[in-house]
Amino acid sequence: MQLTIQNLSKTYSNGVQALRDVSLNIPQGMFGLLGPNGAGKSTLMRTIATLQDADSGSITLDGIDVLQDKQAVRECLGYLPQDFGLYPRINAETMLNHIAQMKGIGNARERKDLVSFLLNRVNLYKDRKKALGTYSGGMRQRFGIAQALVGSPRLIIVDEPTAGLDPSERNRFYNLLSEIGENTIVILSTHIVEDVNTLCSNMAIICMGEVLMQGKPHDGLAEVSGRIFQKAIEKTDLDHYREEYNVISTKLIEGKLSLRVESDTAPGNGFEPAAAELEDVYFSYISKKVDPITI
Structure with a gap:
């Protein structure tokens, strides 16, 4: 069927x-x-x-x-x-x-x-x-x-x-x-x-x-696996990071903005590797069409 x-x-x-x-x-x-x-x-x-x-x-x-x-x-x-x-x-x-x-x-x-x-x-x-x-x-x-x-x-x-x-x-x-x-x-x-x-x-x-x-969801995860990095920043610095990095999503946690970026190589500057989630797959594709979304 x-x-x-x-x-x-x-x-x-x-x-x-x-x-x-x-x-x-x-x-x-x-x-x-x-x-x-x-x-x-x-x-x-x-x-x-x-x-x-x-x-x-x-x-x-x-x-x-x-x-x-x-x-x-x-x-x-x-x-x-x-x-x-x-x-x-x-x-x-x-x-x-x-x-x-x-x-x-x-x-x-x-x-x-x-x-x-x-x-x-x-x-x-x-x-x-x-x-x-x-x-x-x-x-x-x-x-x-x-x-x-x-x-x-x-x-x-x-x-x-x-x-x-x-x-x-x-x-x-x-x-x-x-x-x-x-x-x-x-x-x-x-x-x-x-x-x-x-x-x-x-x-x-x-x-x-x-x-x-x-x-399949696991195929999407495979696409972004090893390409997701995260860092906590001040909200006032968000525009700067958007100019420098491929920001796919942000999340406010305890007053700090947790930034997730997608990159072929480790971006440095305090970013740490993050385990890929289906949410990253979603935002990776959506961010190519619209501005990154704060969730």
Whole structure:
């Protein structure tokens, strides 16, 4: 099972080119799509989910032409957008039953069994009678996954799913997505490097509508291994260091700015070698397109 995207482009009516000749091969399993806000991730996800058209290019899912045969795609798609609406006064059980009915599961007994199975899977069964408006952020996201799983989809898209979740809810969500990704294509669109590092066996980095890198996380790490150096500096010296070195990221720690630079050789001047992290891979590519980001 594979999703193939070839030469996909999209320009909005205001002149913003959201996608520039995007090509990706996405196999079964967890696939991380990393990029800053405004990189084109949501545009790509919405296009795959048949919610908007592309200007050019193609998308195929196991022989299905995604851009032309939208109904066939929707029958095997689960989608959790970044912002999805809930009816706050309806409980989870009733809402999920309604969604299952809309997806063509007409038998009432079959729907009941499916709703119970899905609510148990996302650990919401004990809260099935609670109004959705009373759910925490993590519970809302888990309900979102439950509705995305109705109909046993072959492709699941989740857009910025862990933003705003506390650490315990994030871990629950990680575990749930990992289970789902064993037998399904799951595209995880996020700007949080930790999400991809924790979950994904394949990834891509996108910025300003262009794919900058795709492959396995360990391949990206191999590219920057031995090339990352760090040093603590005063914040007032940052501009000077940016002029002298290839600064890829900065982080404020206890009042000092921890600087990470990429270099073929040891830069000296107090810089020390640092173990490469996936975050370095991300910033190495992103910094070639935009100014280094302080995190």
